[in-house]
Amino acid sequence: MRLRTLLLGLVGLAAVCAIAAGAVFLGAFQTSAVSADIDEPLTQDEMAALAERGAYVTTLADCYACHTAPGGAPWAGGLPFKTPFGTIYSTNISPDEEHGIGGWSRADFHRSLRDGVAKGGVHLYPAMPYASYRKMTPEDIDAVYAYLMTRAPMPVANRENDLAFPFNIRQTLTFWNLLNLPSEGTVASDPDRSDLWNRGRYIVDALAHCGECHTPRNAMQGMEESEYLKGAVMEGVEAPDITKEGLTRMGFDAPLLARFMQTGLSAQGSMTDRMFEVVHFSTQYMNEDDLDAMAAYLFDLDAMPEEPAAPPAPSPVEVSPELAQTARATYLNLCSGCHGAEGKGIPNVAVPLATNASLRLESPRNFLQTVLHGIPALDFPGLARMQPMPGFAGELDDEAVADLANWMRARWGGQEPDVTAEDVANMRRRAGE
Incomplete structure (x- = not known):
């Protein structure tokens, strides 16, 4: 047993060495989207002038949502992202010298957003969307950098990722970048479009x-x-x-x-x-x-239309009388109190269902998730809000959920009634994993 363990360890070590060596070799072929002049630091006056605009650019880039965990310090990271290879946690991007980006240069910041390589040559995981940020203009990246450097430093340590081998070896991301990172940087404007x-x-x-x-x-x-x-x-x-x-x-x-x-x-x-x-x-x-x-x-338009013109509702799909009777009874008992007998909803209580986008999707996934697990109360911009919707995983068996989905999707979404009890059972099982 000890010999087998030793051999497996040696094989694993050899694999790591091969991956690292290959990544270093292939890294020589990876091109940076960052120009050499970015090595020149910004002056304090330039930073101050950029920071105000940077607040808006940072908002458009949605940085706060990913780099602030619920109940956590702003910009201090810690938000988990579940991937097929394990859990990745967002990092501290406050200007803290030890845990954040306080010691990062302008060039360090540009290379992290556009090349996916942080200060010190540390590869970032693509849960940070640098494949898209690579297309940002240098001016916008400067603005984000200037704004973040005006935030309060947060002395919060970064959480360790929980990733399986070999995905926990950051250098392997050299391969990923070569295969998936766009070769070009900022996309030029199309002169034929508005x-x-x-x-x-x-x-x-x-x-x-x-x-x-x-x-x-x-x-x-x-x-x-x-x-x-x-x-x-x-x-x-x-x-x-x-x-x-x-x-x-x-x-x-x-x-x-x-x-x-x-x-x-x-x-x-x-x-x-x-x-x-x-x-x-x-x-x-x-x-x-x-x-x-x-x-x-x-919508591939060069100008916005003057008047809204929502598409017509999909035509209802016929279902069997037995399904309609059974599912409608379930709907009236559990759903109509909030969504109305005809699915029109109640403002600030529950959304309409007769015009609901989730019922028009080809996949029933989102609808099934909602029926089984519910939705918390949500406050929207202004004074609008929606009451919490309870999950019915404990109230309805798989057949009843499938019947409800088929009836509602056929009636209001124009979808074929093809959801099965097995589909619902699979959703329950995946939720418990």
């Missing part, structure tokens, strides 16, 4: 890094560019298709989407999970022009 469209592309692709959640991942967890913005599963929840086709299917047009990104509420439902945090910390503070630009780009 300023509005180009601004929207820059916000969506770089600052707001929408593709990081809404684009499917390959086996190496890089974004599948051929499936750009067509939806992906993140931490058990579906980040839906936000292409023009996907948004239209959910019931949005460009003006409605811009308003939804600002308020988090619409006839199509409410923002939940990570997207609630995006609205709470980022998009509610975006100016009207930038909200319009995002929506225009996602």
